[in-house]
Amino acid sequence: MYYAHSTDKQDKSDWQPLKDHLENVADIASGFSREFSAEQFGYASGLLHDIGKYSPEFQKRLDGTNIRVDHSTAGAKEVRIIYGPFQSRILEYIITGHHGGLLNYGSKECGLEERLLRPFLPDYSAYKSEILVPDLNKVRPSLTPVNNKMGFAISFYTRMLFSCLVDADFLDTERFLSPDKSSLRGQYEPFNELFTKFDIYMKTKLSTAEVKSINRYRREIYEQCIEKAELPPQMFSLTVPTGGGKTLSSMAFALNHLKKHNLNRILYVIPYTSIIEQNADVFREIFGTQNVLEHHSNYDPKNEKSENTDTTQEKLKLSSENWDIPIVVTTNVQFFESLFSNRVSRCRKLHNLAKSVIILDEAQMLPTGFLKPCLAALSELVVNYGSTVVICTATQPNLNGLLDESVNPIEIIRSPHELYEVFRRVHVADLGDISDSDLSARLNKHKQVLCIVNMRKHAQNLYEQLSKSDNSYRLNARLSARLKAHKQVQCIVNTRR
Known part of the structure; x- marks a missing residue:
């Protein structure tokens, strides 16, 4: 038996089988990507994203051995072998990135290509005994290029499929490890x-x-x-x-x-x-x-x-x-x-x-x-x-x-x-150049007035001239959300008196 996630039980009776995790993620990602007619890509990405966990090294890691194991490159290497370049390239990006993020294509020294050319990966071939890889070689993205920019359309499509995979992976893992938290999701009114x-x-x-x-x-x-x-x-x-x-x-x-x-x-x-x-x-x-x-x-x-x-x-x-x-x-x-x-x-x-x-x-x-x-x-x-x-x-x-x-x-x-x-409700009048003291005097004549200036320092200077009044409030973006909310409540209460 191969496992995807472990618990504290040493007898492994409640550990999540790897096959179950892969099939669950495939089903969820397929459902998400069906919204844009990409369910076959979504299913394949979910099924293959964690096949690197079939390696003996990763299973030892679950048993408690303190080793690092690259498990996200294996699926990408496998799709390059199984599928043609059009299908494999999309899947290569989203499978290699499902933990660390989407990679640039790069070169033999860095990026996606470097990952796929790594000379050694732990043996993950045991996946073939449990997982049936779907045939995608006749599948093409259903896309209409905007402004004839097919390259941008493909990159956006890849990013949307990546989103389907990583959300599906998080959700299935959460459902296994934190079922109480998982049960709170989706409970919204229709x-x-x-x-x-x-x-x-x-x-x-x-x-x-x-x-x-x-x-x-x-x-x-x-x-x-x-x-x-x-x-x-x-x-x-x-x-x-x-x-x-x-x-x-x-x-x-x-x-x-x-x-x-x-x-x-x-x-x-x-x-x-x-x-x-x-x-x-x-x-x-x-x-x-x-x-x-x-x-x-x-x-x-x-x-x-x-x-x-x-x-x-x-x-x-x-x-x-x-x-x-x-x-x-x-x-x-x-x-x-x-x-x-x-x-x-x-x-x-x-x-x-x-x-x-x-x-x-x-x-x-x-x-x-x-x-x-x-x-x-x-x-x-x-x-x-x-x-x-x-x-x-x-x-x-x-x-x-x-x-x-x-x-x-x-x-x-x-x-x-x-x-x-x-709906015209504003009259604009140019007062020309005016000193801060004259501006403060004009502001003080109004029961309610809003003054907007370009710089925080200018606002501070005006506020100091007006602060003799009990009903002057200064808000700025540097205030914490809680303090800002408190000042806003004070302002509303005092203006309604």
Whole structure:
């Protein structure tokens, strides 16, 4: 008997058989990759990823011998022997990387090629007595190249398959080693129940809204979003001025679109943590804390309160590993770094972007220096992975020439330019050069005022001049999340007095 994972029992009665682990991971990875018609590659990667554990050396390691054993190269060497170069190269990358991360191709001195040319590996041939290798030699990726860039399409496909394998491997290992933790996964309310919650919330909100022209326009925006949700998955733009109700209208689009086309989840990608916190609070109020993941560097699930606080916190922590939750609210950095990372922890979640609705809020803030690769990745998700992307902003970025005709966004709003005059709420006046003392005097004349300057030092100087007032608050990005939240609560309490 060969084993994949051990326990404290010396008689090995509850150790996990290696064959079971390989078949489990193959089935899970195949299910994940079926979302983009890659189930045969997914199954093969799961079946072969750990065949290096068939070596006597690895089995001795499980018995307690203190030795290091390379078990992730064996499967990659084997697929190079079994399959043609087109199939084997994809599998070589994802199998060698399933612990340490995706490798560059490199050369004989480093990278993937160096790994596969290593002269000695422990004998793993015993796998042939338990594992039947599937025939992939007639299998080809089902891909449509965007902008004729098949190379990028293949690399993205490899990364998505890598995500399927590493998540499947983690999940099966967790199910064996930590069954209590594993049992908490996937316990979210189905989207038909979330749809009902949203419908009830919006009916109440719309029925109690004041009868005035601006609310009529907000309702029209909301209804147009629901109307356009009937269109097939593709890239959309949603151009709505500030104050037009983008957050709830875009969620209405996402929910109706997901329901119409049987999609899997909704992701909000936002540049600023402050906006993320606001949107996540709204979504938690509507859908319940357990169905919404707020994922960014400042977020701590321990701060969430619900009827079953401890369980909810653990569920949210687990969902941050692979984004299997119905609604994810995250940052541009978290989203795009994951799309281009080679790290296992970052890539693990990627397969759950397939057949999803992805809302890019404040899309004008996409990093211009990385705009082309960002748009290329989004286009791949739309064209080859069944996802819908919504570029949502008050001021649409100029994407002319950066997107293929097959993914040019369809505008959701019929006449977005007419809305700008309707929602105009700001008057801009140039005061010219003004000293800090004069500016402080002007600020002190207002009951409520927001002052934005370019530098922290300038903000500190102004704050010191204003600090004689009891109702002055200074927030900056260097504050810890807890202290920042405390100051925000103080600010809200005092302004409502």
